[in-house]
Amino acid sequence: MVFNSSFMNFFRKKKTSKYPIAGKVAVITGASRGIGKAVAEALAERGAKVVIGDVLDTVGQTTTENINKRYGSHKHKVAVYQHTDVSKYRDLIQLFAVAEKEFGSVDIAILNAGTTKNMNALFTPLDDELEMAIYEVDVGGVVKGNKVAMLHMAEHGGVIVNTASMAGLMPDIYLNAYAACKHAVVGWTRSLAFVNKFAGIRVNAVCPGFVDTDMLNVPREGPNREPYADVAEVAPKTPMPVVVEAFLRCITDPSLAGDLLLALPDGVKKQPPYRPPESLTNKQMEERRVKYERELKAKDKAELAEAVKRFKATGR
């Protein structure tokens, strides 16, 4: 069979063409300030509608107003704020519902909210709630946010970007609980590469190095002195435009799924995929894996359709 060149070009173009930002609707958590705010502004500048969810309401409302003043018109707003504690399904479900109600869709979800509260947990009191608080936000906020986002994207596809950290790839002798959380975000994101194959939803993560935001504002003096502050003060910083570029690439590059982009002081770099030691696998296992992936793809596809039905019927 002979295909003419314009027919072949259509497929070539489709494979490499960038995912467009203009006209898309993005939900962003933790965007009242810092990295989330910079990403929300960059998306609005490129023609997206943004829905910001945060616990810092006054700051978030000001950020939203400024985005509307700059990129909207008095007839058409381009940004909306919704109070959201990312550790709560109730709030996340509401946040995504607001995006559908205000702008008719959810195409991009950025699960960026994070905290360093109790980041060093080695010798804190043996208290269940205190122990898990950082995991509820830094891990729970990402996992729960991804699950709600996938239900909204199931019928038309989309892109999810999680904010991890370089602390998700390296040990840290001081930020032990924070590093554990960010390792979890990395593991979760890489494990979700498969979702693109059956649902057309790409899930990626950005791992920034040190970025000059309020998060680095830790006390250097007094009873609450954090010894880590001395290191953070002089550490090479990733400029905010580099961090934003990493998020935009995660969104627009159709070849990225289950990938990590490092936002480093000298630019954006793609983290190579993890290659397991050879002794962990063999030919027979690899052959079975092909069949397993085929089966899983069909199973996951059916389960996602079922989950969407349940969500529409019960809100859960």
Ligand SMILES: NC(=O)c1ccc[n+]([C@@H]2O[C@H](COP(=O)([O-])OP(=O)(O)OC[C@H]3O[C@@H](n4cnc5c(N)ncnc54)[C@H](O)[C@@H]3O)[C@@H](O)[C@H]2O)c1
């Ligand atoms: N600043 C850095 O050096 C750095 C480096 C690597 C990764 N990160 C990650 O980047 C993300 C953004 O941090 P940032 O540097 O902009 O700091 P930031 O403190 O300025 O921003 C964090 C935002 O998350 C919000 N937030 C916290 N808890 C929340 C909750 N329960 N529900 C909803 N929102 C909540 C805060 O109110 C704030 O607006 C975080 O996930 C952080 O871990 C930061």
